[in-house]
Amino acid sequence: MNHHLTMLQVMHSMFSGESCFLASEEWHKMMREQYTANMSRELHDIIEEFFAFFTYTPSLVHKLYGLKHMDVSTPQALQIISSALEEALRLQARTAVWYGKFTKIAPPPTEAPSWRNDPLFPKILIYSDIVYATIWCGYYSCMVIVHESLRTFSYPGPHEAMVIHFRDQICKSVEYCGGGVLGPYRMGFALRVAMEVADPMTKTWLIARLKEFSKIYAASQPENNVAVLSD
Numbered sequence: 001m002n003h004h005l006t007m008l009q010v011m012h013s014m015f016s017g018e019s020c021f022l023a024s025e026e027w028h029k030m031m032r033e034q035y036t037a038n039m040s041r042e043l044h045d046i047i048e049e050f051f052a053f054f055t056y057t058p059s060l061v062h063k064l065y066g067l068k069h070m071d072v073s074t075p076q077a078l079q080i081i082s083s084a085l086e087e088a089l090r091l092q093a094r095t096a097v098w099y100g101k102f103t104k105i106a107p108p109p110t111e112a113p114s115w116r117n118d119p120l121f122p123k124i125l126i127y128s129d130i131v132y133a134t135i136w137c138g139y140y141s142c143m144v145i146v147h148e149s150l151r152t153f154s155y156p157g158p159h160e161a162m163v164i165h166f167r168d169q170i171c172k173s174v175e176y177c178g179g180g181v182l183g184p185y186r187m188g189f190a191l192r193v194a195m196e197v198a199d200p201m202t203k204t205w206l207i208a209r210l211k212e213f214s215k216i217y218a219a220s221q222p223e224n225n226v227a228v229l230s231d
Contacts, residue, residue: 135169136169
């Protein structure tokens with residue numbers, strides 16, 4: 001299974017408003033039946049488990065986007081909020097269980113000085129393996145979506161701080177994950193999510209990185225990554 005492609009398909013569904021066919025049980029069954037011979041069965045199963053629940057994130061984002069254009073005091077909006085809050089909490093619980101299993105086999109990243117002496121992110125994240133790095137970035141993206149949802153619904157907890165933390169984890173991963181021809185594919189989804197929750201300084205930084213990526217992958221052009229949730 002090409003996980004870079006899966007992330008891009010989720011991104012297209014999430015920000016286009018279309019239903020995500022990847023969330024169907026038929027697709028999940030096909031993913032489970034795939035096997036990549038160059039990784040252990042344990043890692044393969046954990047990665048597929050992650051993508052199985054990750055494909056539900058577009059549904060949550062669609063609800064958040066829909067609420068932007070509604071009077072949140074109406075019965076219809078309150079019903080959407082209740083449904084979206086339930087989805088966010090369920091996704092948070094599933095991710096927590098998955099995280100416990102993933103971290104038993106995937107070493108966490110370590111910090112190192114920026115190779116490019118980046119003034120905004122002088123410390124970057126280094127991973128033991130590019131496959132692990134890609135999944136870590138998917139995890140950060142998922143947690144941004146969860147905590148931004150819970151923050152929007154005023155659910156108790158330090159959700160604003162967690163959004164910033166996971167957004168910055170994505171940005172600090174760019175130097176390691178974004179190199180080479182596949183860099184824009186590996187980071188495309190994560191950077192799109194980060195753009196949604198970026199403050200002005202971080203947004204400027206993200207636009208600069210996307211301009212660099214667009215020289216390899218045209219879809220990375222900044223104008224294709226305009227935030228929709230924070231407008």
